[in-house]
Amino acid sequence: MLVANIPILPERASEQAAQVDYLFYFISAVTGAGTLLVFLLLIGFCTAYRRKTMNDKTPRILGSHQLEIFWSATPLVLFLVMFAWGVVVFDQGFAAPADAPEIFVVGKQWMWKAQHPNGVREINELHLLINQPVKLTLISEDVIHSYGVPAFRDKIDVLPARYVTTWYNPNRAGSYHLFCDQLCGTGHSQMIGKIHVMEKADYDAWLEGKRPVKEGPTDGSLAWEGRQLFMKLQCSSCHNAKGRAPILEGIWGTTVPLKDGKTAIVNEGYIRESILHPKRKVHEGWEAIMPTFEGQLSDPTLGLSEEETLIRLIAFIKTLGPGQTPVRTEQFPPPIGAKTELGEKK
Amino acid sequence: MSTISALHTANHHAPSGPAAKTNYLTDGYSWKSWLLTVDHKRIGIMYLVSVTAFFLIGMAAAGLIRYNLISPSGMLTADQYNKVFTAHGIVMVFLFLVPVIPGVFGNFFIPIMIGAKDMAFPKLNLLSWYVYMAGAFFACYALLIGGVDTGWTLYPPYSTRSSTNVAPVAVAIFIAGFSSILTGLNIVVTVHRMRCPGMTWFRMPLFVWAMYATSLIMLLATPVLAVTVSLLAVERLAGIGIFDPKLGGDPLLFQHMFWFYSHPAVYIMILPGMGIISEVITCFSRKNIFGYKAVAWSSVGIAVVGFLVWGHHMFVAGQGYYSALVFSLLSMFVAVPSAIKVFNWSATLYKGSITFQAPMLYALGFIALFTVGGVTGLFLSTMGTDRHLHDTYFVIAHFHFTMVGGMVLAYFAGLHFYWPKMTGKMYSDFWSRIAAILMCVGFFMTFVPQFVLGYMGMPRRYHQYPPEWQVLNVLSSAGSTVLALGYLFPFTYLIHSIFAGKPAGSNPWGATGIEWTDTTSPPVTHNFEKLPVVTEMPYEYSLPTAPKPTFSYDLPTGDVAKEEHTHVH
Numbered sequence: 001m002l003v004a005n006i007p008i009l010p011e012r013a014s015e016q017a018a019q020v021d022y023l024f025y026f027i028s029a030v031t032g033a034g035t036l037l038v039f040l041l042l043i044g045f046c047t048a049y050r051r052k053t054m055n056d057k058t059p060r061i062l063g064s065h066q067l068e069i070f071w072s073a074t075p076l077v078l079f080l081v082m083f084a085w086g087v088v089v090f091d092q093g094f095a096a097p098a099d100a101p102e103i104f105v106v107g108k109q110w111m112w113k114a115q116h117p118n119g120v121r122e123i124n125e126l127h128l129l130i131n132q133p134v135k136l137t138l139i140s141e142d143v144i145h146s147y148g149v150p151a152f153r154d155k156i157d158v159l160p161a162r163y164v165t166t167w168y169n170p171n172r173a174g175s176y177h178l179f180c181d182q183l184c185g186t187g188h189s190q191m192i193g194k195i196h197v198m199e200k201a202d203y204d205a206w207l208e209g210k211r212p213v214k215e216g217p218t219d220g221s222l223a224w225e226g227r228q229l230f231m232k233l234q235c236s237s238c239h240n241a242k243g244r245a246p247i248l249e250g251i252w253g254t255t256v257p258l259k260d261g262k263t264a265i266v267n268e269g270y271i272r273e274s275i276l277h278p279k280r281k282v283h284e285g286w287e288a289i290m291p292t293f294e295g296q297l298s299d300p301t302l303g304l305s306e307e308e309t310l311i312r313l314i315a316f317i318k319t320l321g322p323g324q325t326p327v328r329t330e331q332f333p334p335p336i337g338a339k340t341e342l343g344e345k346k
Numbered sequence: 347m348s349t350i351s352a353l354h355t356a357n358h359h360a361p362s363g364p365a366a367k368t369n370y371l372t373d374g375y376s377w378k379s380w381l382l383t384v385d386h387k388r389i390g391i392m393y394l395v396s397v398t399a400f401f402l403i404g405m406a407a408a409g410l411i412r413y414n415l416i417s418p419s420g421m422l423t424a425d426q427y428n429k430v431f432t433a434h435g436i437v438m439v440f441l442f443l444v445p446v447i448p449g450v451f452g453n454f455f456i457p458i459m460i461g462a463k464d465m466a467f468p469k470l471n472l473l474s475w476y477v478y479m480a481g482a483f484f485a486c487y488a489l490l491i492g493g494v495d496t497g498w499t500l501y502p503p504y505s506t507r508s509s510t511n512v513a514p515v516a517v518a519i520f521i522a523g524f525s526s527i528l529t530g531l532n533i534v535v536t537v538h539r540m541r542c543p544g545m546t547w548f549r550m551p552l553f554v555w556a557m558y559a560t561s562l563i564m565l566l567a568t569p570v571l572a573v574t575v576s577l578l579a580v581e582r583l584a585g586i587g588i589f590d591p592k593l594g595g596d597p598l599l600f601q602h603m604f605w606f607y608s609h610p611a612v613y614i615m616i617l618p619g620m621g622i623i624s625e626v627i628t629c630f631s632r633k634n635i636f637g638y639k640a641v642a643w644s645s646v647g648i649a650v651v652g653f654l655v656w657g658h659h660m661f662v663a664g665q666g667y668y669s670a671l672v673f674s675l676l677s678m679f680v681a682v683p684s685a686i687k688v689f690n691w692s693a694t695l696y697k698g699s700i701t702f703q704a705p706m707l708y709a710l711g712f713i714a715l716f717t718v719g720g721v722t723g724l725f726l727s728t729m730g731t732d733r734h735l736h737d738t739y740f741v742i743a744h745f746h747f748t749m750v751g752g753m754v755l756a757y758f759a760g761l762h763f764y765w766p767k768m769t770g771k772m773y774s775d776f777w778s779r780i781a782a783i784l785m786c787v788g789f790f791m792t793f794v795p796q797f798v799l800g801y802m803g804m805p806r807r808y809h810q811y812p813p814e815w816q817v818l819n820v821l822s823s824a825g826s827t828v829l830a831l832g833y834l835f836p837f838t839y840l841i842h843s844i845f846a847g848k849p850a851g852s853n854p855w856g857a858t859g860i861e862w863t864d865t866t867s868p869p870v871t872h873n874f875e876k877l878p879v880v881t882e883m884p885y886e887y888s889l890p891t892a893p894k895p896t897f898s899y900d901l902p903t904g905d906v907a908k909e910e911h912t913h914v915h
Contacts, residue, residue, distance in 0.1 A: 006814075006817045006818065007802060007814055007815075008798050008801075008802070009801070009802070010801060010802040010803050017734075019730070020730055020731060020733065020734050023728065023730045023731055024725065024731050024734075024801070027724055027725055027728060027731065031721035031722070031724055031725075034685075034717075034721060035717050035718060035721055038688055038689075038692055038713070038714070038717045039714060039717075041692040041693075041695070042692060042695070042710060042713060042714065045692070045695035045696055045698070045700070046695065046700055046702070046710065049631070049695060049696070049697055049698045049699065049700050050699075050700050050701070050702070051632075051699040051700055051701045051899065051901060052699075052901070052902075053901055053902045053903065054894070054895070054899060054901050054902070054903050055903065056632070056699035057699075057888070058631070058632045058633050058697060058698055058699050058887060058888045059697050059888060060634055060886075060888035060889065061633065061634060061636060061693075061696070061697070061888075062634055062636075062637075062638065063636050063637035063638065063639075063640065063690075063693075064636075064637070067637075067689075067693065068637055068640045068686065068690075071685065071686065071689040072682055072685070072686055075681070075682055075685045076678070076679070076682050079678035079679075079681055079682070079724065080675075080678060082678070082724055082728045083674055083675055083678045083727075083728060083729075085728070085730065086674060086728030086729040086730035086731060086732075087671060087674070087729055087730070088730065089729070089730025089731070089733075090661070090670070090729035090730045090733060093733060094667065142503070142507075143503050143504040143507065144501060144503070144504065144597060146662070146737060148737070148803065148805065150734065150802060150803025151803075153733065153734035154733060154734070155662050155733055155734065155736055155737065156662050156664075157662055157663045157664050159591075159597060159598070159664050160503060160591045160592070160597070161591035161592075162591070162664065164664055177803060177812065179803065179805045179808075180805070181736070181737040181738070181805045181806070182501070182737060183428070183496070183497045183501070183504065183806070183807045184504060185428075185495070185504060185508070186424045186425050186428065186495075187424065188424070188428070188807060188808065188809070189420075189424065189805075189807075189808035189809045189810045189811070190424075190810070
């Protein structure tokens with residue numbers, strides 16, 4: 001029967017999705033009961049008290065304080081339960097586990113570009129390992145998009161010039177819809193894709209076909225690509241131990257003092273702002289001599305847009321430990337991916 | 347105002363005998379007598395004609411939306427589709443839903459309901475119609491020269507970069523907004539200053555209370571919309587960065603400003619409808635309203651708290667976590683006054699003497715559909731579920747239940763209730779009831795599938811969609827044809843009634859209120875032959891002095907003495 005094949009419930013691929021569903025069912029039950037009550041009152045009264053003659057007498061009832069209080073307070077209490085439960089469920093979408101690998105997603109008209117920490121890039125697809133929590137950091141290159149995955153019951157607007165984050169813990173293998181949920185122009189309804197949640201063996205097989213993962217600084221990871229860019233853009237000419245700019249080793253996550261007396265937490269947003277608008281939040285003790293890199297970061301020969309360059313630099317700075325700042329004299333690297341002494345994958 | 351008769355009370359039956367020879371409709375037939383009129387009733391009729399025209403345009407756009415979604419790959423091109431739903435939203439919101447009840451029934455009935463000869467500022471009233479038409483002109487101009495593809499919400503930076511006609515639409519919204527402000531101002535002053543002797547605040551019909559609350563929102567919120575679209579135009583035309591990050595702006599600023607108007611605006615749309623429902627439910631159940639003060643104050647409560655909940659449109663938009671928390675909490679509070687109203691209307695029916703003429707069918711339909719629309723709002727004001735449902739068809743279904751199932755049905759309830767008063771003619775009882783039922787059935791068919799689609803995650807504003815959702819979309823489109831048919835019925839029988847309808851009499855429904863008891867149908871130019879004096883609460887249907895319906899109900903007259911014995915429930 002055709003009707004039996006019409007899906008009416010969305011697929012569920014994470015524990016968060018289950019939590020949203022339970023809340024959804026609770027609100028459905030409460031509001032369904034309330035709506036049913038109103039319908040029954042309407043039908044009951046309309047049947048029982050339909051006009052019988054032109055001179056029906058009606059009692060002069062003006063109201064009841066007790067009833068008003070009852071039907072104000074009862075809904076309010078139920079609504080507050082929904083609110084509180086909703087906050088709990090919403091919170092779960094915020095707090096990614098600290099050790100969750102970070103996937104960067106760049107949205108643009110009209111595609112989603114995902115960058116895994118190991119350097120694998122995907123367009124309009126995202127392959128995830130089952131039961132492995134992942135954190136997504138998203139930014140848009142143009143207008144507002146929204147990264148929505150109904151199977152995870154999750155959605156986040158992706159803004160230009162600002163990083164937003166979400167996280168998933170997929171628990172069911174399969175392929176699920178990815179939608180852009182914020183009108184972004186002609187191709188809005190084509191800005192769609194698939195989230196593939198895979199078992200370990202399938203995931204490894206998929207990864208094998210993409211790029212071999214290797215250890216060490218030349219592993220082709222996002223951070224490694226960021227290191228290459230860091231040298232190419234000559235960042236280390238100033239950002240070194242003896243330079244004219246703060247050393248970036250271990251700076252990630254710290255709170256730095258600013259010239260105007262305020263402080264800033266070194267996170268994705270601060271680094272992005274410092275590269276594009278270096279004079280806005282100057283580190284206390286340093287001169288505002290850094291030029292802006294706005295408009296100079298995209299590199300067609302590497303196939304990188306400005307935002308893609310930025311997330312590589314961020315990924316690099318994030319992992320930059322003591323003594324790891326590339327030396328100024330290190331050979332200027334060739335384009336990423338080209339076979340050279342430095343870049344070659346051993 | 348010269349002949350104030352202290353003996354004349356609200357319960358006097360309307361002047362019987364030979365109706366006044368000149369009513370507001372026969373007081374001049376020239377174009378000039380209409381276009382330069384300062385009579386609030388004629389201005390109300392001018393609004394009626396113009397909003398009806400825009401309703402038809404908005405309906406046509408809605409038809410194209412549903413036509414496109416018959417196929418998963420779309421029937422229109424993506425750009426056409428984006429322009430069609432934008433046109434639907436802009437026309438329906440700014441040119442129909444916001445002005446319709448204040449413009450038509452607010453203008454026509456507020457002075458009559460409170461015993462005034464006209465609005466406080468009759469010329470300003472006429473001006474607000476012209477301002478509205480000027481705004482409508484720019485909106486039509488924008489649509490005719492190619493349309494807009496940003497959605498009615500005009501979110502930047504897309505709207506600052508779109509190559510379509512955003513600027514004329516911004517101008518249209520700006521201008522139409524001033525019409526709202528002027529109407530709101532006029533109503534507030536009229537209600538404060540023009541009430542006739544005895545018309546205290548708590549003797550005002552609930553429609554007037556609802557319109558008063560609405561007008562406060564119009565006055566306070568609309569200027570913010572004007573500022574917002576002005577800034578958008580400045581950014582587009584002069585390249586000054588306000589919302590676009592490329593120019594140094596902040597796109598969330600726009601969303602805050604836009605919803606600061608547009609959320610209260612949904613109450614601008616629904617509150618007047620709620621006022622009409624209170625009038626109709628009491629009349630057709632011949633009962634006092636249950637909890638007059640609760641219903642009156644809940645309108646004011648919605649107006650005030652409604653200003654504090656705009657951020658619930660932005661839970662996933664990037665606003666701060668604590669903002670989301672506060673907006674979610676406050677949204678729960680704004681849901682309570684709506685619940686109060688629904689329960690009071692239901693309780694009003696208790697032990698009534700209920701008949702089911704078209705106005706009552708529409709009103710009952712309103713309560714049912716608005717209840718569904720209201721409770722589904724709770725899914726969206728709850729942060730955990732909004733994360734999934736935001737920007738899906740669930741949102742579309744929710745606000746169409748309130749705006750169309752609620753507000754438009756309330757408008758039709760009002761139109762059928764007041765039509766005999768406004769035109770002096772009675773329309774077809776049979777066809778009007780068929781239309782009301784068609785509208786409710788068509789409405790359910792159209793929008794219930796959209797709740798399901800939304801829960802499954804179908805995003806809004808999608809020109810194409812995954813094929814597994816086709817059945818529900820086709821069902822919705824099929825429902826929309828039934829709904830459209832329902833809407834076309836009234837155009838036929840109401841227009842027919844103007845030429846061939848039976849005279850309605852001054853008070854066919856036997857309604858209380860000086861708009862029924864102290865005026866002819868149609869009313870004379872300055873409404874009252876004698877200034878009314880009000881001596882009692884509204885909706886005193888249970889008193890023996892209550893007016894009796896002259897409408898033919900085909901019911902036994904019922905011997906009063908005998909009735910007292912048998913009518914014990």
